[in-house]
Amino acid sequence: MAVIGAGIMGADHARLLASEVPGVKLEVICDADETRARAVADLHGANHVSTDPLSVIADKAIDAVLIAAPDRFHAELTLAAIAAGKPVLCEKPLSPEKKECLAILAAEEKAGKRLVQVGFMRRFDPSYVEVKSILNAGTLGRAMMFHCIHRNVSAPSNFEGHMAISSSAPHEFDIARWMLDADFTSVTVYRPGGVKAVPGAALFMVLETAAGQLVNIEVNNNAAYGYDVRGEVVGEKGTASLRSPINAETNAALQNLTSYAADWRPRFEEAYRRQNIAWVQSISSGKPAGANAWDGYWATLTAEAGIQALSSKQTVAISAVPKPKFYAA
Numbered sequence: 001m002a003v004i005g006a007g008i009m010g011a012d013h014a015r016l017l018a019s020e021v022p023g024v025k026l027e028v029i030c031d032a033d034e035t036r037a038r039a040v041a042d043l044h045g046a047n048h049v050s051t052d053p054l055s056v057i058a059d060k061a062i063d064a065v066l067i068a069a070p071d072r073f074h075a076e077l078t079l080a081a082i083a084a085g086k087p088v089l090c091e092k093p094l095s096p097e098k099k100e101c102l103a104i105l106a107a108e109e110k111a112g113k114r115l116v117q118v119g120f121m122r123r124f125d126p127s128y129v130e131v132k133s134i135l136n137a138g139t140l141g142r143a144m145m146f147h148c149i150h151r152n153v154s155a156p157s158n159f160e161g162h163m164a165i166s167s168s169a170p171h172e173f174d175i176a177r178w179m180l181d182a183d184f185t186s187v188t189v190y191r192p193g194g195v196k197a198v199p200g201a202a203l204f205m206v207l208e209t210a211a212g213q214l215v216n217i218e219v220n221n222n223a224a225y226g227y228d229v230r231g232e233v234v235g236e237k238g239t240a241s242l243r244s245p246i247n248a249e250t251n252a253a254l255q256n257l258t259s260y261a262a263d264w265r266p267r268f269e270e271a272y273r274r275q276n277i278a279w280v281q282s283i284s285s286g287k288p289a290g291a292n293a294w295d296g297y298w299a300t301l302t303a304e305a306g307i308q309a310l311s312s313k314q315t316v317a318i319s320a321v322p323k324p325k326f327y328a329a
């Protein structure tokens with residue numbers, strides 16, 4: 001296994017692959033910064049480091065690749081993995097641009113084998129999985145709405161307004177399609193007035209599905225109090241909500257307290273673990289797991305429409321290319 005990218009996510013994936021995922025030999029950590037690659041490799045027992053991702057992907061000693069490089073390199077590296085015939089788990093987004101996602105769909109179909117999984121790890125989160133099983137059991141009746149909240153403590157210094165849509169919201173775009181088993185037909189984006197912090201870091205979106213369901217998404221990347229992701233599916237007969245994992249509560253000084261994670265990694269630790277295990281098992285079984293390249297295309301298609309809706313202040317229609325039979329369920 002090679003991990004490409006030794007930043008926050010690459011380091012975390014290397015840790016998970018080395019310590020939590022059976023059947024993996026962490027061979028190479030690749031990063032433009034060799035020192036950073038070496039630090040991650042030494043920490044997690046990888047044999048080698050590299051600063052050349054394309055040679056790592058082509059290396060015959062490498063069976064599979066996890067891409068956690070900066071978003072703008074995801075498509076090129078995923079295409080290289082497909083060309084090498086190697087299974088690849090690409091961190092979200094598959095690409096920031098839908099045309100690159102379409103190139104990946106064409107390349108994978110031409111290769112004739114499902115090689116690409118996209119890192120929408122919430123599909124493996126125990127709470128989202130349980131809400132979906134409640135919905136699928138018919139307990140709620142037909143789903144009418146899905147309320148989603150996605151709050152980060154603070155936006156990173158390089159954060160631009162539209163990144164609330166392109167970086168954070170794709171998790172909601174994907175999990176809503178998965179939860180409702182529906183595609184979107186439109187998106188409208190609202191920005192609260194008088195936002196003093198990073199403009200656009202707080203947005204409210206409304207999406208409609210082809211089945212007429214409504215999905216609203218609040219993204220607030222300057223929530224300040226904690227990392228907080230919430231979701232509630234509203235059906236004709238009831239609702240089902242996410243419960244974030246709480247491992248302890250404090251009773252002291254006349255207070256009862258629980259704490260929020262500082263960022264997404266502790267909150268979705270179990271989701272990443274299960275995602276990576278499922279990916280490695282899918283390599284052995286040949287049965288794809290999780291989000292595929294078509295799902296990656298949809299998340300980027302929706303994000304591009306959302307960015308257009310933010311700037312135009314208009315509802316933007318969303319229409320995908322016809323779904324290739326190659327990705328039929």
Ligand code: ISE
Pocket residue numbers: 092152167168171264
């Ligand atoms: C980040 O890129 C992620 O993927 C995290 O899962 C998400 O919670 C965060 O908002 C994004 O910026």
